[in-house]
Amino acid sequence: MKRHQDSPADRLARGLGRIGLAPGRARLAAPGAARRTRASVTVNRPRDAVYAYWRDFTRLPLFMDHLESVETLDGARTHWTARAPGKGTVEWDAELVRDDENALIAWRSTGEPAVGNTGTVRFTDAPAGRGTEVRVDLAHDPPGGRAGVALARLLGEHPTQQVRDDLRRFKQILETGEVVRSDGSPEGVRATRQARQRPGRPLPGRPLPAAGAAGAAGAAGVAGAAGEGATA
């Protein structure tokens, strides 16, 4: 493979890595190369149920940590809003490019190329009633412009870990009906929280709304509020 000369972004990334602010190993991709992230999980539910949950893109923010919302524009097109590091958001439109019922869903961004990204998720039966194997393959274009850099950083310094955490939450929701929370990790599975736990003691005050809103909507409500209360 041809060696690329260091771009300024590469040098910045390496510098940040040296002072412990990452990206470290998962450095920003060389110019022209899309960055790919793969992860998988086994969910103890039938394939049609697992597929159906993912197929409703508006539910992705319930388990994808960096997403704020996904709205349906029409049958095949969606509008995605992601939290940018620091303040603000990044937005883009996406279209469904393939939908094989109970087997595969693929999407790609449209419009502004700076936030170019694609995703594929495959669903297969795990052997002998062990549920459904879910395999995710994400790719996004190399950073270009402010929004592109922000998108690259959304997937974080450890993108594989982040996608695995997303899949862990996906599994928790499908198997238990909720995102699992503890006093040390009140917002649930989150890569950054693994390194910066709050003490394993109850949260101060009553920062959380009463639980009880059923199912996924409840999980979303608690997730938002727990994020507020967890900055202690």
Added chain:
Amino acid sequence: MKAICWAGRNAVEVADVPDPAILTARDAIVRVTATSICGSDLHLYDGYIPTVRKGDVLGHEFMGEVVDVGAQVRDLRVGDRVVVPFPIACGHCWACEHDLYSVCENSNPNAALAETFMGHGLAGIFGYSHMLGGYAGGQAEYVRVPFADVGPIRVEDDLADEQVLFLSDVLPTGWMAAENCDIRPGDTIAVWGAGPVGQFAAASAFIQGAERVIVIDRVPARLDRTRAYTGAETLDHEDVDVLDALRDMTAGRGPDACVDAVGMEAHHPTGPIHAFDRAKQALRRATERPHALREAIMACRGGGTVSVVGVYGGAIDTFPMGPLMNRSLTLRAGQCHVQRYLAPLLDRIRDGEIDPSFVVSHRMSLDEAPRGYELLKHERDKCNKIILRP
């Protein structure tokens, strides 16, 4: 509320912390009526479990009264008296469906941390490090109990707290230690560790059909209690060579199965070996002092089973793999899958087959917990098991 918090190595403190609140719809809040200090809490106290942080509320053996439930909790009501198992389990993953609750795939929000240390994730455990979930523990006035329909078992009022509290951990842990031995008629079972888990393993081994049970320790008061309440024979490893004694007692066969109810901080009668393990552990070059496990493997008869319920946290050195492999031994281990045993063991308590309260040596208020940890650590005052009442 008042709670016992980890304050660094060899230090716990009584702290004022916020009351717990319902975080998800499947939670319950329990007002603790009785809790206890577990031998495995000493591994935290001694600083050998990674990812414990200052301010963490300790305690994983507790019971009490349900005072609040989330909207999706179906099987528990406010006012129910419950014993809560130490592993938190979701009830729906593959592991839970196969009764492997302590390796629940969902209950640990910090499973990625556990993967780093353990290869794969583990269930969350109350008050037992952030690697195991960062859950506030039960040595407190109130506890948030996740998946309240899956863990807690209701108990009627006619049984005393001291009779049922140990369903939360040490009784089923001892029972599982014996069950993993696959006891057949005529079997001799040797148990390393005469703490409450070893005592319950001995009692359970007899109920499960053992001919003979031999318990090994170095603390006379514990050996006395073990003989008095379980009917087991005992060996003090400071007085005898354990391997010789076991060979002699079984006419050369060796015990059919051996239980390690000691874990990572064993003592060895031979000064230099203990000092070597102790020095490595103190320097954090090894996390364990696995003497009991080594001896259990050496003692066990060919084709026998070594059952490990003593807690280990990391890697061990000088593991006798040759004896294990060449003599066809089976090694079985695990944090107890408590939920599996709650109902059957509660029945045995109710039927009078076993009264777990015999392990209790001290009763204290929550405020006295720091003294309790010291008593238990240094085996003072014939300390065997401490119950704390908030």
